[in-house]
Amino acid sequence: MAAKNNYRTPLITILNPLKPSQLPSEEEIIAQGKALLEESTTWKAGKLCWDVVETAYRPKLPGDGAPFHCRISVHTPEEISFDLLWDKMSRNKPQNEMGFNREMQKVTLIKELSPTATIWSMFYKFQPPVSNRVFTELQVIHFSEAKPRTGIVVTIPIDITSPEDAELAKLEESGVKAKYACVERVMELPNGNTEWRCATSGTAGGSIPDWLVEPTLEKKVAQDVPLFFEWLRKTEGRSA
Template structure:
């Protein structure tokens, strides 16, 4: 049998130099293709009663398998506009507040109003050493029905930009690529779907990472909702 075609050949853990990034339109198009393909991935476990997961093995060009989480949220929990605002604007700074492993984030470069490079510094329990993930985050909002927001994150290599590289913390370089889609549903709810492929770098065996990936990405949902609701209460 011929190998399955990869719908998003540029969405890989292999990092890009900033000067070599594909056009934003291409990044978004591949992000759409990938997140739409995730609806047919193999179903995984459901976590926290509400967060469903799925996964897909490596296709040609992939550096690691893909994992997906899907959750649906009622307006009283969070609206489309509220979720999109937190994900599309200063996403890394918001993640710093609810993902406990993230200790520091830095905006490295604004490429355009819809494309920004961020570096994120993670710490973990020993013996795992700190990790540095540097990514470009490209966003697009479509107001046509159903309203849909997309955030695509690609790994970035700053080795040819020493001034920008100074903004990175010291640590083992990890790599990830992800696509997040926020979509307004006909019933008034909002679907939040995220697919990611990653490697932590260093000497951590891949099977250890992959065995916990689904639960790890699923946990971000209740952590985010709790943070958002606490933040909303404090602002009233």
């Protein structure tokens, strides 16, 4: 993706999603993702969930669109290696997530922009009266061999409703448009453990008010960790 001068900051936001033609460089997207992750170390600490997942919180700031929630978990090599966790994060991440997210019913690769940047559409089906939701998102991945080895995935909402993107829009599922912005980092620690950190913000869209959803997000974000490991045990044949 070529660098542009007509984008606003911050990029990690659910406000005013960018169109494919407006995207900045992948380097800029990753740089803002790294900055958000570093900032998350100073956020207000939340609850400890499932005895292993720490949480943190940042109120909504100008340009955010919604507050941010963060989860942090540390895993021993016996639980999972850095290489295996990064493999699940960096290759077909939405398809892997569908394995442990019950509401996530279909994922579609809309377009591959580069080997490290892709556009996905994710379809969520809920029990009535909640309508189905569709997230259309750009994912950019970055890996560094420099110690500590680190892998980062930045996910931001993207707008493909313009006439020039009509062919891409044909691949979207029907549903209420929802949005989320997320930065995940897998980092190898000096003692051989792996830290998994995720900072995310989102909105369900439609008629569901954010004030109704917001109190549930801390636990919702944190539960991805035990759900992921449950899915991993089944798919990899690993013992509990």
